Amino acid sequence: MTRILLSTFVALLVGCSSTKKDSETVLFAGEIVNPTSDQVILLKGGIKVDSAKLDDKNRFKFKLNSIENGLYHFNLAPEHQYVYLEKGDSLMVRLNTIYFDESLVFSGNNEETNNFLLELFLATEEEDSKMYSEYYKLEPSDFSDKIASLRQEKVDKLADLNSESLLSKEAMNLLNGSIDYTYNRYKEIYPFRHKSKTAEENFHQLPKDFYIYRNQVNYGDHTLTYLRPYYDFMKAHLSNLAYMSCLNDCSNEHMQQSRQLHYKKHKLHLIDSLVVEKELRDNLFRNVAFDYLLKKKDAPENTEIFLTEFKKVSKNNMHLEEIESLYEGIANLQPKKTIPNLDVVSYENESKTLTEIAADKKVLFYFWSGTNSRQYKNIFKRIAILKEKKPDHQLIGINIKTDYEQWKKIISSLGVDPSLQYHSNDFRELTEKLVLYPMNKAIITDNSVIVDGFSNIYKN
Template sequence: MKYYLLTGLCVFFTLFGCKDTNLKDENTTYVGGQINNPESSYVILSQGNKIIDTLYLDEKNQFGKDFQDLKSGIYTFKHPPENQTLYIEPGDSIVIWLNTLSFDKSLNFSGEGAEESNFLLNMFLNNQENNDLVLTYYKMSPENFARVSDSIRKSRLENLNKLKAKNNFSEEFTSIAEKIISYEFYDLRERYTFLIEKYYPEIAETIPEDFNDYRENINFNDNELKDYYVYTNLIDDYLRTKSIEYCEKNHLDKKCFDLNSFDNIRRRMLLIDSLSNLQALKNEFLDRLADRSIIMAESKERIDSILSTLQEIGYSNLEEAKNLADVQKGYFVGNSLKDLKAENTKGEIKTYGEIIKKPTITYAWSIYAPAHHRWQHKIIKQLKKKYPELDFLGVNIDLGDREEWLRTLENYDYDKEDEYQIAERSTSKETYKKYLNKVLFIDPKGTIVHGDVQFGNPHFEEEILEFLNRE
């Protein structure tokens, strides 16, 4: 059915932008399409951290534009709050169709040069399946998992070669696609290694010496893929595993798998600083690690240690880290939140002192991180049934987007009685986004009891029980 819709769309777009491929201009690239059930009034085309253009939807939810002198490479197509990648070469004429009710699965690219983007989309969908695959198969022996991961890589490469022959893929795109397939394979092995070492150390001892030989082939300075999720996921998982292995080898402490510990985060900071010369890539990880370590800090001493490490490695965003540290000082254990204000779904401004009546767990979420807030609310729904003696308070950080917030609550059928939106902002929205994985355990008086908890971590329920059983 999508094929016919897309055919109709391409015919329509010839009226105002779809190019005749027989008269193809090698310097002009067309990007257009239609969005059913749009969540916002525009789409954004970007590459890395650079916005190429913002295209607004017309009355039929259609958009389109010719671009001059776009370089070949991976781009990001954003329709807030969702986004996806596409591949563009000069002279392409790409038509995009999607339905926001099923963003990734409905998304389709057609037109000249669209098959490369469809290949990347299928890789994304397959990669999501691989996330479940690792959790299903990680208990198997290293030899069997090696066969499974080898088979996946072989199948991906065979499919790529068939599509290359059929669609005449350029050597440049083929090279990028081969690297993506390799990085996906490396990440499967890396995640398996982490899970086995954490949950089945006796099996970990049987991992062959050559199982992780792929690590020698990881390029930590890949400029073409520095913004691509498969590549950055691999590096993230590599840093995680290596930091744990370093801890275990040097017997630093008994909590080597505590990914929020200062020693673990410090080790990952030092690793990426030594491995990569790409400043943009290095900063992405240092920013992420600096933010995580600061927002999980519960004392001034820990904050000082983190800032000292960042200064030691010459962190370029040190002032931003210091500003975040100043914000975090308000969330130390023992601090009171009773005067903090939030707005309920009725439009009433309430203080936490008025809202909190019993032991409470608060979590922050954003309408602009849909997959994340769906995951959060799914977990909270289960915990509410399991722990009725607790209140779970959802705090939306999108001040100024009240109507969008209310519509999201309605669309996803979230419990409005336990949902609030921040009523005032003491810092930037970007700063609040850094708290989306942090939860606060608060007593009935509005005082923070526990503040270094990460949402949904494997020990989340143990921490909840400890909170409930405290004197």
């Protein structure tokens, strides 16, 4: 019944024909149950293609006259998901934001590709937990057999789908890539997770053919650049190569100044030597920079060395401004600095700055989003504990990525003191200026002056 209704809606809304590809125009439409935003944004990579407002029935429609075949993202803030589009497509999506990914259903041209891509995404989420709880403990040959078995299940399903639907060459490349790079990533991670799970002193000896798939790795597939399994594989693969080459070839003297700097420089040069696709290179270089700047606080002189090296190998990086903003944000959150004077809104819809809120008292700022109920409920449980541990501090919650009215409903349902809660409408500015990585972050101030700009509510 759902499929019939969806197909009928596609026909009525966009006038699609059962004959595929009779024009180059792409029609992409949908219906959103419980919308969290009034518009849908379509992106290709990091570039906005178009936006569409929801109508009074919570429906949207894109009519695209000239686009490149391939992988796109549609964004309904704060969530997003893939959509694969080819010229001539008429495609419909229906979803309920309460169960965003699980409720997604595509109908129309290329529904098979999109639904299978979504099925792979959901299967990976489920398998990830078993990888960490069970499979990484296995011996190398048993682990390889398990990975091969899981991969073959997906390959067989794709073959069946293709025999019924005759997918395009581009779609098959995308779906095969999603399968292969998902399972190859697990093998890149295996030596580290296995060592951790088994508490072995050294890395386990691996069979000679353990990484045989590396002979087929494509470091420049433009069509896969923004496919999550491909990108995640590249991160794990390059981390593995950098670590193992350093372990085998670098003496301890080379790393006395800063192990972190030494390792990250290795990784920068590996990306430079192996990865040929410009956007993938830029994204991977960005990942290394964020990882270095955020996870390990190195000496200022080492950070300068890293940024100089970064700019040398990653010329004209499209993320350079963002990375420099991050560096500036970290510098501005050092002890004895005044907390950035950012605007937030109170429960009573009054605008205040963080500097005003933090004046004349000790404050612990924490951050949460209404998009993940499990996460924010855990945060508020932790805050209740911190209230007892830090009676001399005012614990101030700053909400991000949530509609203002929805935020107020959550505050009311939780029964927390609304006078200690504020809402930000500018997620990007707050994230950049306060360096909100990870979301468990806390900032501690005394009379608006920073005491600790990189605390964590679970480590206080």
